[in-house]
Amino acid sequence: MSIQAQLPDHQLLRLEELLADPALPEAMRLDECQGYLCAALAGPQPIPAAQWLEELLGCPEESGGEARREAAALLRLLAERLEAELASSQPPLLLLYPADDDEDAPNDYGPWCEGYLMGVEAAAEDWFEFLGADDDEQDAGGELDYLDENLFPLYVLTGDAEAAARAAGDEWPSGEELERIRQECEEDLPQAVSNIYRFWRAQRGVGTIRRQGPKVGRNDPCPCGSGRKYKRCCGANAS
Numbered sequence: 001m002s003i004q005a006q007l008p009d010h011q012l013l014r015l016e017e018l019l020a021d022p023a024l025p026e027a028m029r030l031d032e033c034q035g036y037l038c039a040a041l042a043g044p045q046p047i048p049a050a051q052w053l054e055e056l057l058g059c060p061e062e063s064g065g066e067a068r069r070e071a072a073a074l075l076r077l078l079a080e081r082l083e084a085e086l087a088s089s090q091p092p093l094l095l096l097y098p099a100d101d102d103e104d105a106p107n108d109y110g111p112w113c114e115g116y117l118m119g120v121e122a123a124a125e126d127w128f129e130f131l132g133a134d135d136d137e138q139d140a141g142g143e144l145d146y147l148d149e150n151l152f153p154l155y156v157l158t159g160d161a162e163a164a165a166r167a168a169g170d171e172w173p174s175g176e177e178l179e180r181i182r183q184e185c186e187e188d189l190p191q192a193v194s195n196i197y198r199f200w201r202a203q204r205g206v207g208t209i210r211r212q213g214p215k216v217g218r219n220d221p222c223p224c225g226s227g228r229k230y231k232r233c234c235g236a237n238a239s
Contacts, residue, residue, distance in 0.1 A: 007078055012095070015078065018071040019057075026058025031108075032115030033075065034082065034095045038193050039119025041083050042200040044130045047122055049076060055122060086197040091190030109186055113154040116193070130203075146199060150192040153185035 007015070012030070019027045028036065033056050040047035053072050054060055061068070085092050096107035120127060131143045155161040165172045173181060 007074070007081060011074055011077070015071060015074040018067050018074070021067040021071075023067040024057055024059065024064055024071065027071070028056050028058070028115060029097070029111060031095050031097055031112045032056075032118075034078070034092075035112040035115030035117075036119040036122075037075075037079050037082055038086070038092065038197065039116045040122070041079065041086065042197045043120070043123040043127055044125040044200065044203065045123075047119065047124070049079070051122070052079075052119070055118070086194055087201070089194060089198065091194045094190060107186075109157045109189065110159070113157045113189070116154055117158060117160075143203075147196065150195045150199070153189045153192050156181060156185045157189065 016030045018024065019030055019033070021027075036052065036056060040052045050061070053075060056075060057064060057068055057071055059068060061072075064071075082092065094107075094109075094112055096109065096112060098105040099108040127147065128144065131147065133144060152161070155164075162172045172178075
């Protein structure tokens with residue numbers, strides 16, 4: 001596991017130990033925690049620390065004893081460093097585990113992305129409703145498109161995009177084509193996370209948005225290569 005990120009190695013290793021402590025049986029893994037925090041710090045309004053601590057540690061403040069108190073302190077520090085990294089416009093260094101017990105195995109992006117999407121769901125204000133997803137598409141389309149395209153890697157890496165396509169009766173890439181798409185999404189994920197954070201800061205009137213790469217509109221061909229419109233393919237899950 002690569003842990004060259006916001007906290008010194010010894011603090012990340014200690015946090016990893018605490019998250020696996022029997023006193024915190026419902027705590028998330030370290031990769032899930034980082035993903036959740038990246039979303040919790042974004043959105044129309046950041047999720048309060050008391051709320052995300054309870055979600056990440058799986059218990060309220062009065063439970064968990066010393067293990068919870070120490071883990072909470074490290075998570076607060078992790079969130080502080082992570083926000084500074086995101087605010088610097090630098091793509092975050094992701095904390096990822098190998099796909100299996102072999103340290104040489106490829107990194108597993110799924111749990112990290114699932115943690116992030118849990119943070120999206122936990123927001124007090126729905127991200128898409130806040131941008132007017134239920135209003136006239138032409139009025140809200142630009143901002144929704146920008147959010148859609150940056151969430152796209154997460155939907156692919158969790159399998160949500162495939163599930164949405166199959167639920168709609170659409171084809172989904174397979175074999176080498178799917179592997180190529182997954183690799184591209186893995187490469188794009190850190191920048192997408194940075195883009196989303198800065199997008200919401202701009203929505204709150206802090207900073208500006210600088211688009212990274214070409215815009216994918218809801219009526220444009222889906223980047224997954226299916227040949228369908230984005231809103232009828234991978235974008236269907238995000239609408």
